[in-house]
Amino acid sequence: MKLRNLYLMLTFALVLVLAACGNSDGGDDSDSSAGAEESAEEGSEExxxxxxxxxxxxxxxxxxxxxxxxxxxxxxxxxxxxxxxxxxxxxxxxxxxxxxxxxxxxxxxxxxxxxxxxxxxxxxxxxxxxxxxxxxxxxxxxxxxxxxxxxxxxxxxxxxxxxxxxxxxxxxxxxxxxxxxxxxxxxxxxxxxxxxxxxxxxxxxxxLVEDMNNRIEEVSSKVDEVEDNSMLFIQTNGESSVSFHGTGGRFGYLYDTFGFSSADEFDDASDSHGSQVNYEFIANADPALMFVMDRGAVAGGGEATPVDTLINSTTESATAVQNENIFSLDPQVWYLNAGGYETGMIQIDEVEEAVDSLTQ
The missing domain is CATH 3.40.50.1980 (Nitrogenase molybdenum iron protein domain)
Structure with a gap:
């Protein structure tokens, strides 16, 4: 009887040991599986x-x-x-x-x-x-x-x-x-x-992209309809500093995207701040439209320049001056804040406003 009880006790103990080992192995597998899942999640980060x-x-x-x-x-x-x-x-x-x-x-x-x-x-x-x-x-x-x-x-x-x-x-x-x-x-x-x-x-x-493309198409169509869409982009940086941005330059997209013709064929691609010109240059180019951006008004240490400075006895013969088709652009949008969606849409709006004046 005692031997039987001892045998039963040993058998029960063995079962407990095996169960414990089984639980231990299962825990390791679980931890390993969780670790593998975490690694997979980290590796699959989008x-x-x-x-x-x-x-x-x-x-x-x-x-x-x-x-x-x-x-x-x-x-x-x-x-x-x-x-x-x-x-x-x-x-x-x-x-x-x-x-x-x-x-x-x-x-x-x-x-x-x-x-x-x-x-x-x-x-x-x-x-x-x-x-x-x-x-x-x-x-x-x-x-x-x-x-x-x-x-x-x-x-x-x-x-x-x-x-x-x-x-x-x-x-x-x-x-x-x-x-x-x-x-x-x-x-x-x-x-x-x-x-x-x-x-x-x-x-x-x-x-947003679709809306921008639609606006560009609308404005480009208006530019195409204008009989004379010759344009000069003038940058001022104080009354003594007048620069021209033409095809291939910093604002070349005005010509490439909207279809303006350049009133002067000089290419200023080599300088992001344009090429220095004078009032005679404006008169000889004789643009139908002038965009003016006052860099001096927003650049550090610059000096604001009234647009009227460009209207004088030398430039008065230019078509844009005679017809009052000189448009001042927001220099913060065009110079400091350019290159984004909202500011790009503002640029398109300003271009359209100028073009509308040519068709009135």
Whole structure:
């Protein structure tokens, strides 16, 4: 009897040991499976591809004649970044158009919010960090907010700036988002769709692109109907500084996209600030329409220039002067905040207003 009881006790103990081992092995399998699932989730994180193609200026970028280094790479940006630092104010307006303002952690507002056009006035709020000037980023503020993504323009694409971005925000993806002058509106639309994809707003982005294309087609049709659509784009930077932007230049998309003819065939593609001209140049070109952008009114250290300065005894023979077809463009939109969806639509509106005057 005692032996039988002992046998039963040993058998029961063995069962318990085996059960415990089985439970232990099952736990390890469970942990291993959970770990594998976590790894799979991390490895399958959705991203959007941004093509970084731009030129990095040497040093601090002040030596404008120096040859820079070409960058061509693909950056995979994880979807739905919560904190984005945007140095291209045009692209800020694209976030705005898509209703994604809450994802903007900071932007370069400049001193006294001087870099922001009226359409970007909501970003004057302290809710958005001021990241300094367009050419002078506030790296301490960038270090404080630790953005997930830093979106840059050509103004920030210098060796020094890029090195500092990487130093103060080592985990941030740096993405070049500026529109190229040679494919201006196409680039705005492409970036609108990329940002839409980044935040799952593809349908909204497609609608915006369709609306922009419709507006461009409307205005282009009006330009085609004008008998004389010869145009000069004049930039002022103080009364003694008058520049011309022609085909192939910074605002060449006015000719390429809308179909204006250039009142002068001089090509200024080599200088983003245009080519210095005088009043005789305007008179000889004899444009039917003149667009005037006062860079001095918004550029640091510049001097505002009244449009009337361009109307004098030398230029009075020009058709645009005689017919009062001289249009002052918003310099913040065209110069500081260009290259985004909302600001691009404002540009289209201003062009249409000018064209309408030619058909009246």
């Amino acid at each position: 991203t959007v591809s941004f093509e970084n193609t731009f030129e990095v200026s040497p040093g601090d970028g002040e030596d404008r004649g120096a040859e820079g280094e070409e960058v061509s790479e693909t950056i995979e940006v994880p979807k739905n970044p919560e904190k984005v630092a945007i140095f291209d104010l045009g692209v800020v307006s694209t976030f705005q158009a898509l209703g994604l303002e809450e994802n903007i952690a900071g932007l370069p507002k400049g001193e006294g919010n001087g870099s922001l056009s009226d359409t970007l006035s909501e970003f004057e709020s302290d809710e958005y960090a001021n990241l300094g000037g367009l050419k002078d980023p506030d790296f301490e503020e960038i270090a404080r907010i630790q953005p997930d993504v830093i979106m840059i323009h050509g103004r920030q694409a210098t060796e020094n700036n890029l090195a500092e971005f990487e130093r103060v925000a080592p985990d941030a993806d740096i993405v070049y988002v500026a529109a190229d002058n040679a494919s201006y509106f196409e680039d705005i639309q492409e970036m609108t769709q990329l940002i839409g994809e980044l935040y799952g707003e593809e349908e909204a982005a497609d609608t």
